Amino acid sequence: MRVLQMARPTLIVLLAASAALALLQLSGLAFWQGLAINFAIFVILVQALNLASGFTGVFSLGHIGFMAIGAYTSAILTLPLATKAEYLPNLPVWLEGVHLDMTVGPVPVGFVAATLIAGALVMVIAGLVGAVLMRLSGHFVAVATLGFLVIVRVVLFNADDITRGSRTFSNVAPYTNLWWAWGWAAIAIYMAWRLKFSGYGRAMFAQKGDRWAARSIGISILRPRLVAFVAGAFLSAVAGSLYAHFITSFSPTVFYFDLTFRVITMLVVGGMGSVSGAVIGTAIVLALAEALRRIEGATLLYGLGGILLAVFFIAVIIFRPSGILGQREIDLEQLVAWRPRRGRRRGPGSATPD
Amino acid sequence: MDVYLIQQIVNALSAGSLYALMAVGLALIFGILRLINFAHGDVMMVAAYIAAFSLFAGLPLPVAIVTMIAGTVLIGLAMERIAYRPIRGGPEVAMLLTSFAVGQILQNGTLLVTRLASQPVQIAFPTPDVLSGVVAIGAVTIPRVNVIGFGSGVIILAGVMLFLTRTRTGLSMHAAADDLPAAQLVGIRVNWVVAAAFALSAALASVAGLLYASQAGQINPFLGFSPVLKAFIAAVIGGFGSISGAVVGAYALGFLEVIPTALGGIADILPPGAVSPEIHDLLATVFPSALGSYRDAIVFVFLILMLLFRPNGILGGRAREDTP
Numbered sequence: 168m169r170v171l172q173m174a175r176p177t178l179i180v181l182l183a184a185s186a187a188l189a190l191l192q193l194s195g196l197a198f199w200q201g202l203a204i205n206f207a208i209f210v211i212l213v214q215a216l217n218l219a220s221g222f223t224g225v226f227s228l229g230h231i232g233f234m235a236i237g238a239y240t241s242a243i244l245t246l247p248l249a250t251k252a253e254y255l256p257n258l259p260v261w262l263e264g265v266h267l268d269m270t271v272g273p274v275p276v277g278f279v280a281a282t283l284i285a286g287a288l289v290m291v292i293a294g295l296v297g298a299v300l301m302r303l304s305g306h307f308v309a310v311a312t313l314g315f316l317v318i319v320r321v322v323l324f325n326a327d328d329i330t331r332g333s334r335t336f337s338n339v340a341p342y343t344n345l346w347w348a349w350g351w352a353a354i355a356i357y358m359a360w361r362l363k364f365s366g367y368g369r370a371m372f373a374q375k376g377d378r379w380a381a382r383s384i385g386i387s388i389l390r391p392r393l394v395a396f397v398a399g400a401f402l403s404a405v406a407g408s409l410y411a412h413f414i415t416s417f418s419p420t421v422f423y424f425d426l427t428f429r430v431i432t433m434l435v436v437g438g439m440g441s442v443s444g445a446v447i448g449t450a451i452v453l454a455l456a457e458a459l460r461r462i463e464g465a466t467l468l469y470g471l472g473g474i475l476l477a478v479f480f481i482a483v484i485i486f487r488p489s490g491i492l493g494q495r496e497i498d499l500e501q502l503v504a505w506r507p508r509r510g511r512r513r514g515p516g517s518a519t520p521d
Numbered sequence: 522m523d524v525y526l527i528q529q530i531v532n533a534l535s536a537g538s539l540y541a542l543m544a545v546g547l548a549l550i551f552g553i554l555r556l557i558n559f560a561h562g563d564v565m566m567v568a569a570y571i572a573a574f575s576l577f578a579g580l581p582l583p584v585a586i587v588t589m590i591a592g593t594v595l596i597g598l599a600m601e602r603i604a605y606r607p608i609r610g611g612p613e614v615a616m617l618l619t620s621f622a623v624g625q626i627l628q629n630g631t632l633l634v635t636r637l638a639s640q641p642v643q644i645a646f647p648t649p650d651v652l653s654g655v656v657a658i659g660a661v662t663i664p665r666v667n668v669i670g671f672g673s674g675v676i677i678l679a680g681v682m683l684f685l686t687r688t689r690t691g692l693s694m695h696a697a698a699d700d701l702p703a704a705q706l707v708g709i710r711v712n713w714v715v716a717a718a719f720a721l722s723a724a725l726a727s728v729a730g731l732l733y734a735s736q737a738g739q740i741n742p743f744l745g746f747s748p749v750l751k752a753f754i755a756a757v758i759g760g761f762g763s764i765s766g767a768v769v770g771a772y773a774l775g776f777l778e779v780i781p782t783a784l785g786g787i788a789d790i791l792p793p794g795a796v797s798p799e800i801h802d803l804l805a806t807v808f809p810s811a812l813g814s815y816r817d818a819i820v821f822v823f824l825i826l827m828l829l830f831r832p833n834g835i836l837g838g839r840a841r842e843d844t845p
Contacts, residue, residue: 226614303828306557306617310753311828314821317750321818325811424746428621435618469636473629477622484615484622485607 176499181353188345200345204413206453207348211406213433213445214355219399221439221494222368223392224375225301228427229312230403232319233289235422237404238411239323239330240285242339245277245412250338257328268340278342282351282408286401293400294393301392304378316427323419330419337416343409351409355402359442367394372440372494429456432480438490443497448490455479527661529783535667535736537775538674542729543752544759544767545681546722552698552762553718555613559620560600562749563627564723568593568730569646569740570631574638576647585649590727596627597723598716606712624745631742643741652735670732677728678768681721685764690717698762747817751778754824760834770834774820781819785812 191200212234219227246254248266267277267284300311323330330336362368370391374381378388411417429452437448459472483490543561550558571592575585604623608615635642652666685691693714696704705711733748734740752767755774759766787808791801827834 224614226617299825299829303832305613307828307832309614309617310557310757311825313750314824318818318821321815325814428625431618431621467636468633470629470632474626474633477625477629480622481604481619484619488608488611488615 176503179503180499184349184353188349192345202453202457203345204343204348204409206449207345207352208406208409208413209430209433209449209453210352210446211355211402211409212430213437213449214352214359214442215399215402215406216430216434217399217439217442217445218359218362218395218402221434221441221445222363222371222375223395225304225392225396226306226309227312227396227399228309228431229296229315229319230399231422231427231430232316233293233400233403234407234410234426235319235323235419236289236292237282237285237407238417238422239336239407240288240404241278241281241408242336242411243329244281244284245340245342246338254338255329255331259329262329275340275342278340278347278408278412282405285408286404289400289404290397293397297393297396297400298389301389301396316423320419320423323422333418333420335416335418339411339415339417341412341415343413348409348413351405355405356442356446358398358402359445362395362398363440363442367391371395375440432476434490435480436483436490438492438494440494441490441492441496444490444492444495447492447497451491452476524661525783528663529779531663531667531671533775533779534772535670535674535775536778537772538671538678539729539732539736539748539771540751540755540774541678541768541771542674542725542732543748544755544771545678545764546725547749547752548756548759548762548764548767549694549718549722551756552764553694553701553715554605554609554616556605556616556620557753558722559617559749560623560627561620561722561726561752562745562747563624564593564597564600564745565726565730565733565748566740566742566745567596567627567631568723568727569734569744570635570742571727572731572734573644573646573740576649582649582651586731589731590724593723593727593730594720597719597726600627601716601719606715609715628742628745635742643739645739646734646737648735648738652732664736666732666735670736673728673732677725681725682765684721690714694718751820754820754827757824757827757832758835763834766834773835777823778816778820781816782813784808785810785814 188203191203212230215233216227216230219225219230243251243255243258243262244265244267246266247268248264251258251263251266267281269275269277296315300308300315303311324333326332362371370381370386371394373386374388374391382388407422433449433452434445435448436452437446438444456472456476459475463469463472543565547558547561550556550561568589572585572589575588576582580588600623604619605616608619632642635644648666652669654665655662656665656668657663685694693704693709694717696707696709697711697714697718701711704714729748733744737744751774752771755771756762756767757770758773759768759770785808787804791804796804
């Protein structure tokens with residue numbers, strides 16, 4: 168009973184969100200459904216970067232590289248055998264026979280398996296890369312991870328047999344729908360939330376605040392950074408898989424600096440280190456970008472949107488450097504409460520170090 | 522074989538000059554502000570566009586070059602005043618992110634201007650005659666732009682070195698890079714020094730932009746990304762913040778980059794019978810002809826190794842302030 172009581176705000180939010188999704192599904196408004204799926208994918212990407220960078224202060228510019236690996240892995244794994252033989256004739260032998268395109272009833276289990284395999288593969292890569300790069304700090308880690316992004320791009324462009332190189336990779340089954348996208352987004356939010364208030368999360372924030380002080384009380388620096396980096400990489404791969412099966416055809420050029428900068432903008436606007444802030448920042452920047460895209464389309468002033476978004480970003484950094492929420496969280500209990508909360512119990516947000 | 526070797530060496534020297542012009546600008550700013558100015562590549566791109574539009578307008582080359590340098594310096598000063606000064610001394614990452622945003626503004630601004638001028642996104646660069654064609658030295662033919670690029674790079678860099686060590690402003694930059702508050706205490710006007718550093722760095726980037734555009738033959742608003750990354754690597758190789766280190770690092774990078782291109786497919790270039798078939802096959806396996814297209818990946822692996830093992834550059838020591 169008590170557990171139910173404590174989980175009540177979360178349940179209410181989940182129910183409300185599900186109802187909204189069901190309504191959207193029934194409405195048949197294709198544009199808004201697509202936007203909602205985009206929103207979910209960005210929420211996952213921003214939470215991934217939030218974990219890797221917002222929690223630890225180690226700025227990663229490489230997570231879109233993990234997204235790219237996730238997208239290609241999942242897309243290749245789910246190709247049906249017939250398509251695969253024709254489409255990717257030079258695949259390595261051990262990949263030739265794999266086809267995770269089976270479904271059980273309405274559930275595409277192959278898609279789920281491929282997403283998880285992509286996530287696992289990326290976690291291994293992130294573990295290796297992170298073990299090396301997490302030793303760096305400040306902007307040097309930013310540039311080194313940017314180097315990783317460039318390396319991934321070069322490899323994707325040149326590994327023709329597996330990725331079709333610079334040619335568009337299409338024929339990806341459109342598995343991603345509102346439910347898969349938001350289901351994974353909910354998992355991403357939950358993961359970030361749980362991690363933030365766990366011992367690992369405290370260690371991440373502690374070493375972000377003061378490396379030497381954290382070290383002096385026995386908090387390892389490398390380990391929490393690595394955990395955050397790898398967890399963020401997993402989420403990025405999931406986002407990549409969802410993206411691949413949403414957009415159904417893509418090329419390596421998508422996964423590069425523009426997307427990286429977009430995700431960074433969302434995170435910085437929301438507040439680096441805030442789980443709820445990341446969702447809010449995503450919503451604001453996505454809405455702004457969409458509106459600007461329409462203005463560009465109407466006025467034919469291509470480039471104006473990019474300029475205004477960048478100006479907005481600089482203004483946030485100058486006038487509100489910690490974003491909308493900083494490291495604080497929105498208290499769900501207060502959000503759904505009928506009357507203002509009595510100061511009986513401290514919400515988890517207020518216990519966050521600043 | 523000798524011809525091939527000489528051509529590769531000239532390529533390396535010419536790329537090195539280009540990277541050096543860029544890397545010195547990055548190192549100047551980084552030394553004083555601890556800011557990695559990622560928009561530096563976009564400044565270079567804007568310079569190429571100003572040059573292109575000046576030449577389209579029929580201006581003679583010297584006038585076009587002066588216009589290009591003046592316009593680029595103005596943009597450099599504006600971005601310092603508007604974007605970087607308000608966050609000077611702020612967190613390193615905030616400054617880095619701001620420079621990304623400044624780069625986005627320059628790219629999209631260029632896109633917008635070309636659009637308004639009814640030009641396509643990618644335009645052919647009107648390479649001036651001085652910079653086109655080839656120079657033949659015996660059996661070796663070298664693109665003229667590479668020779669001029671190398672030569673002008675050396676002359677300009679020598680001038681910068683003299684400026685930094687022999688003039689009051691140059692020495693003020695050194696002082697500001699060494700210890701900003703102390704420089705302020707002894708009466709150095711920091712705002713002026715920082716502005717001068719941005720102006721100098723923009724001027725160097727504009728020369729690099731002209732050379733780059735003449736080499737590439739066509740320009741687009743996104744061409745600055747790769748050169749600024751290369752300049753960053755050059756600066757890291759030389760020890761970040763050190764001006765002479767940046768120059769050394771840039772030429773080292775020029776040679777480093779040529780290696781995968783030169784070695785890739787070397788087995789096919791060797792005259793038949795020069796080596797035994799076994800060695801020929803070994804060379805073909807170790808250095809496949811595709812090696813050249815992995816050049817950027819190889820260079821970045823090298824960057825990561827440098828950051829880990831020699832963060833103070835090939836000239837610097839092993840000390841690392843970052844790791845407890």
